[in-house]
Amino acid sequence: MRPTRRTLLLASVPLLLSGCGFALRQAPQFGFRSLYLALPAHSALALELRRQLEGSGNLQVFTDAAQRDKAEVVLESPGEQRERAVVSVSAGGEVREFQLRIRLRFRLRAADGRELLPMSEILRQIDQSYSESAALSKEQEALMLYQNMQSDIVQQVMRRLATVRL
Numbered sequence: 458m459r460p461t462r463r464t465l466l467l468a469s470v471p472l473l474l475s476g477c478g479f480a481l482r483q484a485p486q487f488g489f490r491s492l493y494l495a496l497p498a499h500s501a502l503a504l505e506l507r508r509q510l511e512g513s514g515n516l517q518v519f520t521d522a523a524q525r526d527k528a529e530v531v532l533e534s535p536g537e538q539r540e541r542a543v544v545s546v547s548a549g550g551e552v553r554e555f556q557l558r559i560r561l562r563f564r565l566r567a568a569d570g571r572e573l574l575p576m577s578e579i580l581r582q583i584d585q586s587y588s589e590s591a592a593l594s595k596e597q598e599a600l601m602l603y604q605n606m607q608s609d610i611v612q613q614v615m616r617r618l619a620t621v622r623l
Contacts, residue, residue, distance in 0.1 A: 484513040485619035491517040492618075493528035497536040502561065506611045513615075529623065530573060534563035537610070539603060544584060551589055557599060558582040559606045563614065565621060573621050579613050581606040 492510065496503035498520070510518045519528050540558040547553050559581050565574035583602055587595050 484515070485615055487513070487516050487619055488622035489529040490515070491519065491528045491530075493519045493525045493531045495525075495531055495533045496563075500536050502537045502559075502607050502610065503534075505607060506614060509611055509615055510618075526568070529568055530621070531566045531568070532563060532618070533566065534561060537561045537607075541599070552587050555585045555587055555599070556582055557585055557602055557606070559603065559610060561610050561614070565618065567623060573623075574617060577617070579610050581609055 494503065494507055494510070496506070507518055507520065510516055517528075519525065525531065538558075538560045540560070542556045542558070543552050544554040544556045545552075560578060561580075562576060562578045563574075564572065564576045566572055583606060585595070585599055585602060
């Protein structure tokens with residue numbers, strides 16, 4: 458049986474993808490083995506970041522202040538700030554659009570106090586249309602948008618931490 462052009466084309470796709478450097482995303486490899494997470498405990502972003510760090514499999518994460526001395530590095534942050542600002546209003550004065558923002562400031566220090574990552578800020582923002590007649594569903598939509606921005610910030614922090622070498 459003779460292979461058709463279509464079969465040959467489909468068989469060549471994996472070869473082309475591997476040749477261009479395509480690879481599935483993998484857990485980051487950190488240049489340290491333990492981390493103390495100094496973030497507000499009640500924060501949803503801190504909880505998601507902790508889960509992601511622990512899920513990487515090659516990092517021990519401490520959150521108890523008594524164990525701070527065991528960590529090679531300390532990730533410090535005052536926590537995230539969530540903001541909601543009116544972007545546009547109708548001629549009648551009704552809100553038509555909001556801008557949702559999450560801002561996270563953080564820095565990374567070695568156990569001996571050296572600054573490995575200076576104070577950095579990650580800001581994510583998105584516009585959300587608004588309608589008074591659908592206020593309840595728009596609140597749920599805003600919560601989903603905040604969750605998506607939070608997950609994106611956590612992934613950005615993970616990538617920045619993966620660049621640090623002691």
